[in-house]
Amino acid sequence: MSLHSLVEKEDRAGRPVTGGLLSGPPAVDATGPLLTGSGTDHAAHRRTHGPVPAPDGRTLADLLEASGLTGRGGAAFPVHRKLRTVLTARRRPRVVVNGGEGELLSAKDRVLLTVNPHLVLDGALLTAAAVHAVEVVVVVTADLVDHVSRAVAARPDASAVRIVPAGGGFTGGEASAVASRVTGGPGLPLDRTVPLAVAGPGRRPVFLSNAETVAAVALVARYGPGGAGTRLFTVTGGVAVPCVTELPCGTGTVTDVATAVGRAGGAGHGSVALVGGFSGGWVQEEDWSVPFTDTTGVSGGVRPGVGIIHVVGPSRCPVSLAADIVTWLAGQSAGQCGPCVHGLPALARAFGRMAAGDPDPELPGRVRALSGLVVDRGLCRHPDEAAAFVAATLAAFPEEFARHRGHRCGRVEQW
Missing domain, CATH: 3.40.50.11540 (NADH-ubiquinone oxidoreductase 51kDa subunit)
Structure with missing residues (x-):
């Protein structure tokens, strides 16, 4: 099921979509x-x-x-x-x-x-x-x-x-x-x-x-x-209780993915987290204890971005989810410039083929070339962020893409 069709299904069922993949109001961890x-x-x-x-x-x-x-x-x-x-x-x-x-x-x-x-x-x-x-x-x-x-x-x-x-x-x-x-x-x-x-x-x-x-x-x-010693996080996906939680972020405090996921009841071993939303990046489970930082370029820090933490559990495929996200982003064009109208759909098709296991050896190069063509050329940063998400996904899951090429994903659920 694609990201777009899931949201449509929830809308038709009459449930409030309060966070895309949240099918109803999230729990509120008011601390x-x-x-x-x-x-x-x-x-x-x-x-x-x-x-x-x-x-x-x-x-x-x-x-x-x-x-x-x-x-x-x-x-x-x-x-x-x-x-x-x-x-x-x-x-x-x-x-x-x-x-x-x-x-x-x-x-x-x-x-x-x-x-x-x-x-x-x-x-x-x-x-x-x-x-x-x-x-x-x-x-x-x-x-x-x-x-x-x-x-x-x-x-x-x-x-x-x-x-x-x-x-x-x-x-x-x-x-x-x-x-x-x-x-x-x-x-x-x-x-x-x-x-x-x-x-x-x-x-x-x-x-x-x-x-x-x-x-x-x-x-x-x-x-x-x-006074502003806390910040909000939306924690969804493969956690026990999807929630919006408030965590310390001031001087002398350490807030990380592990703490936020813990507030949501924890996740299965072998999970990975999409942090910062569709303009963010992937954080492997072994790095969930790395502190958040808003300072660009800080070595070892994780940027929280808009405060999204979406956990992909061990039975679900992050590459499949990423392909659905890129396809959805390509459909969100404002229709004002070529990089969005033409570039992002082409990038989504090429990236989707990679995620589907297409063995064409020229595909990785085509994805990189298409990403380069949309960056710094749009009226806004939408194409830049979509290209950055593609790059982050390729860097995070080289072994996953290799398994897809050999049709050996092994995930019971696509996502």
Whole structure:
């Protein structure tokens, strides 16, 4: 069964697809401030956290720099740098919270906005005040529009907050596509030569971060640099209890794949984990105790990306799953540029043939050549990330591909 057909089957059955391969709401491991919330009850939220702090822009930027907070939407960009860029802009910016959860394997932002929407609103509103924003826009999945709207209606300081339903498709969650959608555009990735924080649609600067990042900003503003000492992970696949869990990530703490999988009840020996989602990479079981790091290029570190950990158990085939993912990614084109429209389908076909065991000796070279043709040529980074996923899969499973060529996969279940 393909990734696409599984999602379609779940939709027809009427079950909520809250993370692609999650056929229903995940368990919530609420052990920290992000997931300990009062839903839409603003009075209860105020009793727990007090009023929204009001640091000026420079003070907030200094706090965020001291905290080391990076974006939790996958890019891990330092939040203080984005804020300082917006502060130097000539025009008043727009603050946008991206809670659209574009990754099929992620449910963390949806869970956060369900159990603790007021923490997200706190972060958005205090950021908007610090940068003198013209407005605050919160983008959420369609099923959460009413819920988040009730949270907004419960607080007088949020009367001007706009709620916008998320766009469709994987590329609809890309930052510039979100910025386009909230300003009445088509909701497609933009051809950008400057960051959104410098100039977004209509040349207005945009401070855009995902929901978890904005909630972490609220914690830093309230409790100081150590406030954002946890982060969220969606753990799915071959685990006992698929869940969204909150784990320590501050100075002096060690968070790794093994800890997250343990929170989900553990996995079978011989499993492998896809970490960071479709733009992430594979981590073998023997490396699950390697600490997470957001610093690119750190030797031995594992980057958590968007906080996705999908476990492929010992009876399932990671190569087959990877081929389905690449095929699905090829179908997520925004239809705006050649690398997506033509390059990714060709790459998916060639990679799929390798996964199916085609013995053609020229196939590996063709896959590498097609990957090179799509990189750095798209309007957004979708083709680059798809090519990177292909490269990561080839590097992670050379023996698996060899077994496929000899039709000796041996996996009882494809995935």
